[in-house]
Every structure is written in structure tokens, then in C-alpha cells.
Amino acid sequence: MTAGVGQLDWQLRPATVHRVAAIESLEQQLFPEDAWSLEMILAEITHPTRAYWVAEADGQVIGYAGVMVVADTADVQNIAVAPHWEGRGLGKALLTQLHTEALSRGAREILLEVRTDNQRAQGLYRRFGYTEITVRRGYYPGGADALIMRAELAPREEPSTTDLTSHMNGTVNQDNAE
Ligand SMILES: CC(C)(COP(=O)(O)OP(=O)(O)OC[C@H]1O[C@@H](n2cnc3c(N)ncnc32)[C@H](O)[C@@H]1OP(=O)(O)O)[C@@H](O)C(=O)NCCC(=O)NCCS
Numbered sequence: 001m002t003a004g005v006g007q008l009d010w011q012l013r014p015a016t017v018h019r020v021a022a023i024e025s026l027e028q029q030l031f032p033e034d035a036w037s038l039e040m041i042l043a044e045i046t047h048p049t050r051a052y053w054v055a056e057a058d059g060q061v062i063g064y065a066g067v068m069v070v071a072d073t074a075d076v077q078n079i080a081v082a083p084h085w086e087g088r089g090l091g092k093a094l095l096t097q098l099h100t101e102a103l104s105r106g107a108r109e110i111l112l113e114v115r116t117d118n119q120r121a122q123g124l125y126r127r128f129g130y131t132e133i134t135v136r137r138g139y140y141p142g143g144a145d146a147l148i149m150r151a152e153l154a155p156r157e158e159p160s161t162t163d164l165t166s167h168m169n170g171t172v173n174q175d176n177a178e
Contacts, residue, residue: 010090012097015045015052015064022061023054030080034141044077051101055081055090065094067102067110074102074153076112079121091124099128099153108154113139113146125149 015023020041027035036044045052049070055063065079076098081090102110114121116135130149139146
């Protein structure tokens with residue numbers, strides 16, 4: 001994704017190992033209490049159940065986000081935008097990308113945790129349909145509480161009337177065969 005006409009120029013790209021150091025630098029800046037190490041970031045972006053993107057401007061990483069998808073459930077692993085780029089739609093673009101990827105990998109719901117005092121991130125999530133499930137007390141290093149939020153990506157498929165009928169027919173046929 002590229003920013004539209006009239007906006008400052010930035011692009012979303014899949015995260016590669018070449019971007020690990022830049023991601024770690026943003027981590028240190030934005031999450032000083034519990035930043036992921038280089039090794040953790042490398043393990044994340046190369047893990048088959050994960051998908052990460054970076055937002056770049058002038059070759060610099062100005063944001064990143066990642067999602068884990070296992071079976072039909074996705075988890076937002078992280079989302080972050082450099083402070084001087086906040087409020088310009090990067091957060092929305094990154095989260096949209098995570099949702100698109102999660103859906104394409106078969107997820108039907110998506111979960112995340114966010115500090116209870118992080119109103120800005122919660123505002124973004126609520127815009128995307130996330131609602132609060134529960135609070136996990138003392139979840140973060142330093143003792144901050146986490147809000148667990150969930151959004152539905154795709155409605156769960158109920159069996160159609162045709163499916164039910166063919167299933168019933170199958171049962172009848174089997175019974176008849178005995
Ligand atoms: C949360 C974060 C990713 C949002 O990124 P962003 O690029 O600023 O977000 P956007 O510009 O796309 O704005 C998206 C929504 O965020 C919320 N938002 C943006 N600026 C806000 C502000 N100053 N105050 C409150 N909410 C705000 C709004 O809901 C906004 O939607 P709207 O523009 O339709 O009103 C970014 O602030 C960030 O990286 N914060 C530090 C790291 C962090 O807390 N990550 C989340 C960990 S769970």
C-alpha cells in the first residue's frame with residue numbers, strides 16, 4: 001500500500017531480515033520497558049505462522065506490525081508507528097494489512113492485548129470493531145494491566161439447509177444399507 005495523493009509518501013512492505021535492526025530500534029523507542037530483542041524480532045518475522053509488515057518513508061522504517069495465525073484465530077503480535085508519524089493513517093493501514101492477511105490465511109477472529117492505559121491504541125482497535133473480552137491484571141513487565149480485545153473477521157459458517165439435508169440423506173441411505 002502507498003499513501004495517496006496529497007499525503008506524505010510512505011509504503012507498506014513485507015518485513016524482511018534486513019529490517020530487523022530498524023524494527024528493534026523502534027521497539028526500544030516505543031516500548032522501553034518490554035522491548036523485543038533482535039533475536040526475538042528475527043524469530044518472529046521468519047516464523048511460518050507470522051506475517052509482518054513495515055511502513056517505510058525515504059528508505060527508513062517508520063512503523064511495523066505483525067500477526068500470528070493458527071487455525072481460525074489470529075493474534076495481533078505488535079503494531080507501532082514512529083511518534084512523528086502518528087495520526088496520519090499508518091496505524092489504520094497496518095491494521096488493515098494484518099486483517100487482510102489473517103483472512104487470507106483462514107482466520108475468522110482476531111485477538112490482541114493492549115495496556116489498559118493506552119487510549120490511543122484502543123481508539124484504533126475500536127474503530128476496527130474490537131471489543132473488550134477481559135482484563136489480565138499485571139500482564140506486562142512492571143505490572144501494568146492488559147485489556148484483551150477481540151474482533152470478528154468473518155462470520156462463522158453455519159451449515160446451509162442443503163448441507164443438512166444431504167447429511168440427513170446420507171444417514172438414511174446408510175441406515176437403509178444395513
Ligand atoms: C497506536 C498507534 C499504532 C496508532 O497509529 P497511528 O498511525 O497514529 O494511527 P492512525 O493515524 O491510523 O489513527 C488511527 C486511529 O487511532 C486513533 N488515534 C489516532 N490519533 C489519536 C490521538 N491523538 N488520540 C487518540 N486516538 C488517536 C483514532 O481512533 C484514529 O482513528 P481516526 O483517525 O479515524 O479518528 C500508534 O499511536 C503507536 O504506535 N503507538 C505507540 C505504540 C503502541 O502503543 N502500539 C500498540 C500496542 S498494543
